[in-house]
Amino acid sequence: MATFAKRTFNASVYSSFRPTYPKKLFKDIFEFHRTGKDVAVDLGCGTGQATTELLGHFSTxxxxxxxxxxxxxxxxxxxxxxxxxxxxxxxxxxxxxPDDSVDLVISAQAGHWFDWEKVWPETSRILRKGGTAAFWTYAEMRLSEYPFVTPLITAYAQGKDLATSLGPYFERPGRTVLENMLTDVPDPSQMESVMIHRGGLAHFERRYFSGPHFPAHLPPPSPTQIKQVAMQLNMRWRDLLGYFRTWSALQNYHERFPEDLNRVDERFPEDKLVEGLDSQTGQVNVDVSGGDIAVRFWKDLRGEVRKHGGSYGVDELVSVEWPIALLLAKKV
Incomplete structure (x- = not known):
């Protein structure tokens, strides 16, 4: 993914404000896998957020x-x-x-950038018999307590206006694959290039940790594929702004409109700039000053929540959830 490869990309900030993956997800993956605890590989590992969850379960x-x-x-x-x-x-x-040397292959929040015509055969090549592939991504966030702001989130993340939306600045088709919950990813059990590797990935299934909020623009999956929402986080509003700043499209937007970084938004004058670390959580205190597109969107959300009597202060908590799409395959 080109944005993350740029030297201007701040991997430390990315690591600080990206949500962590739920234990429930790994529990399901390990129960599906069951056999072989020698070698595990994390593809598109980023800063190693998911990779560390493999420690203690695999020797290498x-x-x-x-x-x-x-x-x-x-x-x-x-x-x-x-x-x-x-x-x-x-x-x-x-x-x-090397061939036939891996027990478990995972990929967290990277598979929407893959060339699956190459990744599925390569996955089959490196897996041992009985080995498992588990690839997942989380899609567009929701504010659990404030579903009425969902149209604002969709307009910001998927809109087409060059000046008011980040939609045009995400790299496609990768972002589209994410928005479509990996439904565009082909079934490896139907691919001849995969099946030639000593049995291939003959067992394949999809699971969606989305609860009743599966994206409306997609064909509904079967009830057995739908699981309860597993990825949810209570975070300060200022930390939510930190998360917005990790979006790859934001960097691309500011390359197009560098002057946007100098914008001022005077709403919520009570917001205070607090530097350093939060004394209770140890989390970095996000700079809430300025008025660039990320701040304006963040204030749009807070303004709508305020209208409905919700909590909107920068250090008050907001509940955020992300639907997860999980692809599971096994080499037989």
């Missing part, structure tokens, strides 16, 4: 990412934890991973 853990800044951040953050981080492409692992 390897994280692979095409972005050198991401790999450097992962190595610094997880130094001495016993994880091997390597720069490489998920589409061609031949220089890193």
């Amino acid at each position: 853990v390897i994280g692979i990412d095409p972005s050198q800044p991401m790999i450097e951040a992962a190595q610094a953050k997880h130094k001495d934890k016993g994880i091997s981080f390597r720069q490489g492409s998920s589409e061609d692992l031949s220089a890193i991973i």
Whole structure:
């Protein structure tokens, strides 16, 4: 993904404000896998957020990412934890991973950038018999207590207006695959290029941790595929702004409109700039000053919540949830 490979990309900020993956998700993956605890590989590992969840379950853990800044951040953050981080492409692992040598392959929030015509065969090549592939992504966020702001979120993230929406600045088709909850990803059990690898990935299934809020623009899955929402986080409003600042499209937007960084938004004059770390949580205190597009969107959300009597102060908590799409495959 080109934005994350840029030297201007701040991997540390990205790591600080991205939500963590729920234990429930890993529990489901490990129960599906069951066999083989020697080698696990995380494709598109980023700063190693999901990679560390494999420690204690597998003897050898390897994280692979095409972005050198991401790999450097992962190595610094997880130094001495016993994880091997390597720069490489998920589409061609031949220089890193030999045939039939891996028990579990995972990928968290990276699969929407994959060339699946290459990644599925490569996954089948490196997996041992009985090995598992588990690839997932989370899609557009919701504010659990304030569903009435969902149209604002959709307009900001998926709109087409070049000046008011980040929609045109996400890299496509990757972002579209994410918005479509990986429904565009082909079934590997139907791909001849996959099945030639010693049985291939003959068992394949999709699971959606979305509860009743499966995206309305997609064909509804079967009831057995729908699981309860598993990824939910109570965060301060200022931390939610920090999350908005990790969106790849925001960097692309500011390259197009650098003057936007100098905008001022005078709404919520009571907001205070607090530097350093929060004394209770240890979290970085996000700069809430300024008026760029991310701040304006953030204030739009808070303004709508205020109208409905909700909590909107920068240090008050807001409940955020993300629907997850999980692809599971097994080499038989």
